[in-house]
Amino acid sequence: MSKSSETRPLGVALAGFGTVGSGLGRLLVENADIIRRRTGRDVAVRAVLVRDAHKAREVPLPPGAVLTTDPARLVNDPGIDVLVELMGGIDAARGIISAALEHGKHVVTANKALLAEDGLALFRLARRKRRILRYEASVAGAIPVVQALKESLVGNRIESLMGILNGTSNYILSEMTSSGVEFGEALRQAQELGFAEADPTLDIDGHDAAHKLVLLIRLAWGVDYPYAALAVRGIRGMAALDIRFAREFGYRIKLIGQARLAADGAGAPGDAPLRLEAGVFPALVHHTFLLA
Template sequence: MSGELIRLGLAGLGTVGTGLAKILASNADWIERRLGRRVEIKTALVRDPSKKRDLPENADIRLTSDVQDLLGDPELDIIVELMGGQDTAYELITGALRSGRHVVTANKALLAHQGNELFALAAENQVGLGYEASIAGGIPIVQTLKEGLAGNQIKVLTGILNGTANFILSEMTSRGLDFQSALHQAQVKGYAEADPTLDIEGMDAAHKLILLIRLAHGQDYPLSRLPVTGITHVDPQDIAFADEFGYRIKLIAQVRETNGLLDAGVFTALVRRESILGKVDGAFNAILLDGDAVGPIMLYGQGAGDLPTGSAVLADIMNLARNGRTPNNTGFQNAMLPMASILAPELVSSRHYFRFSVLDRPGVLASIAGVLGQRNISIAQVVQKGSPAGRSVPVVFVTHKAQAQDVQAAIREIDNQSFIAAPTVHHRILSSPA
């Protein structure tokens, strides 16, 4: 890149693309003071160039529906991919990297599936592949891990990475809504898509966690091996019980290093109500890091939206514009990261919450406790609620640490008992200090 103007080729002029255009227009002088050059969007790839768009009045952007108008334009310094999806985005990103141009993307799904290949291609062509906006919106987690905490080994990384899921759980907690009603509120407010599957099933958080594992541990963790659970099974009854014990239920993404192996996953968990993560409400995201040198650090902010995510995109653009040497895209010298050493999910140890729906008979508590004891599961607390005659009774157990394989075996055995009226509800309990 040379001269006084940095020209962008933008793929996707939706929420985030429009946010980027607004920031470039409103902060043009400020950006030029920092870079010594102006940044402008020259061409934008869109599905329908004739569609009316909410762009700044002074934005002089050529609209096109042909991807070759970006790949074939030698004046474009940086290609910015904000269209989502995988096929066309992959074609655009690989084409731009092969042509020796920097790329900025917010495409977490593509990077989760094919990131190792794309980073290797960027290194081969000595260009940058920026992806700050792909994780947690406006929170600057990528540069934090690549630069600010580069000298630390990250012992634990725990995050609330999906604002839609967190909003739904917050509504269920604060207003007593059931899952479907809370999901509807999220859609009304624009936090959830018409098809919210990726958010509520945990896959959006899983994509982000795969990228964070690469940054924090320098290993490629296959998405297909990551245990993922969403929030569709969360019941208001369990939210109320969790509150009695001093917890809130959150969708957690976490990676921990245990004896050289990575324990990672996306799961619902009981989090201490007064803890840092327990206080994260609404559509906000948060990431709690524990470095061996720096100790605990918390990053908190808006995980989505036009201006917060556009801000993260612009940060990558400005970083690439300043960078006169080959960018370090992965945060490690080896562009093709090694395969992760993974702790088998069945060996993961944590505390647990169980809600058993039982018929009100003598000896039921003793039978459940007996099975748990046989499976090396130690009980910390028990709560039993009464109910009208003829109806099942909820019995809640909170345990000390136990291995996942013992927990699953115990649930299978207990659910086969004649006194069980409905399948057992199970959530992990997050360890302190999160």
């Protein structure tokens, strides 16, 4: 790489400027000095893709960024090195990520649904084009777990994964436990506080956690676990009475995502086909256990 390409600003395009996209744009501006000191390079947001260019926005565009409704504006611009996809959804996001990789751009995405349901083709495309496809923010971004599984634990044999993978459901169950309210009231509070979407289906029916679990399985065991084959049950319909009965016996109810090697799938690679047991489900967790 030439010195000029190393020192010029890294050109970034944001596909989506909603809550997450605008937050990222704001942080790139506010933390520009920190980023420059740590990386030795500036980051310049050159374009922002939105559905409606006339919509009023609370967060201003980063300086120098062009607002556009045309995905080709991001894909074809030679000054853009990295596409950050924060649109959500499947079809449109798949299209722009594929086009960006085909045009030699690196990609960062938080789209857990796309990667869980149709990510294998995108990972193969990125590998073929020798481009980077990163997705740390798609699964437990604040922990973080993706890079830990990809790098720090790459030499370890993972036997099981278990965790609370959805914050909305966890808030609802925690509120039902601490305040004794019914499910509907806890959900309403979560929506008022901004923890739950207006349509909370993906969260309370377990699908958000399931998308994340599929990605973690791919990292931990190197297999593509079909999302459609995953057993998924959410917390819709959970009653305060269920919570009280669990407490009487020293348990808490949590929505758990879990994957583990099956008893007959514990051999070393090559000894036997890898078999996994995986699912998302409400579970009784003893009050002394960390997840409680």
